[in-house]
Amino acid sequence: MTQPLLTIDLGAIVDNWRALDALSGGAETAAAVKADGYGCGAAEVVAALRSAGCRTFFVATVEEGVRLRVALADGEVHILNGIADRDDARACIDNALHPCLNHRGQIELWQAMAGGGCTLQIESGMARLGLPQAEVEALSPGLEVRLVMSHLACADDGPSNPANRVQRAQFTEGAMRLRSHFPAARLSLAATGGTLLGAEYHFDMVRCGIGIYGGMPFADAAPVVTLTAPILQLREIPAGQSVGYGWTWTAERPSRLATLPVGYADGVHRALSNRATFYIDGKPAPMAGRVSMDLVTLDVTDHPQVQVGDPVEILGPHQSVDDLARAAGTIGYEILTSLGHRYTRRYTNAQ
Ligand SMILES: *Cc1c(COP(=O)(O)O)cnc(C)c1O
DSSP states (O other): OOSOEEEEEHHHHHHHHHHHHHHTTTSEEEEEOHHHHHTTOHHHHHHHHHHHTOOEEEESSHHHHHHHHHHOSSSEEEETTOOSSHHHHHHHHHTTOEEEEOSHHHHHHHHHTTOOSEEEEBOSSOOSSSBOGGGGGGOOTTSOEEEEEOOOSSGGGOTTOTHHHHHHHHHHHHHHHHHHHOTTOEEEOOOHHHHHHOGGGTTTEEEEOTTTTTOTTOTTOOOOEEEEEEOOEEEEEOTTOEETGGGOEEOSSSEEEEEESOOGGGTOOGGGTTTOEEEETTEEEEBOSOOOSSOEEEEOTTOTTOOTTOEEEEEBTTBOHHHHHHHHTSOHHHHHHTOOSSSEEEEEOOO
């Protein structure tokens, strides 16, 4: 092994989508593929999900939507952040993308450009994006609203958090008011966390992201991502020698160190310095010193057999995306979306 290798299991992605689709009952299960498919490669992910029967995709920006449309001749593409200017609106019209209209300015812009099918996001308690409920009445019935959506702030906490019921009630109230204007519009409230909350959160469509990519809160997900890096250099150091930028780790015994060609520019967050553990043949090898841009150093004193070129597991059977996220003080979403672009990528189990 000479290069770090990121393996993405497209079969697991499809299995996870199917499992969420089974959980969502009669609702359609759309896929969130923003941020390059949560770092897994939007084009590859969409091709796999498309052949499994997924028809509807969500991205954040118009640019992401245009890129996706090139790879996806049919299927619905929704733009969560909506349109910022006339160029955005024009790109949506030309590429048959459905912008989420999130506030009055976006609605007026879409109407001024004579845009067609669109999604309307209404505020239900997250206070991030979405039309305030008080402005719902003023909407023009001429708008071609196909989907009315909102987003849950606390779904990952599960049913014990009362915020979910409060938001559901807010969403239902807003949606009922909109029904008279837009009787054909479908409704969508849940992402992965909301899908797991149960049938009363599913409405007509759920929008799953993280669960498809194998992350929490979907505890039953199949793991999708494996990341290994080869040892670039080995050295022996005496007790008392310090290692790396800032000399933040000092050997307490004569030690063996392995340097790997991955760093924070590759998504191995600097917050993992002296905290993460990687695995060699299933046995832990703790980090020694700070993560630098392109390199990390491990204490492999307890691995006397390792050699330059041997693979080290960063993500895989012994360490999930969420395990590594915990060590970095973050969430699986951030680990996935910061996976670097310098890895050799391999896609497996395409159908
Ligand atoms: C990202 C996103 C989703 C998908 O969320 P997951 O938690 O990854 O399932 C759904 N809806 C909106 C509005 C989003 O921003």
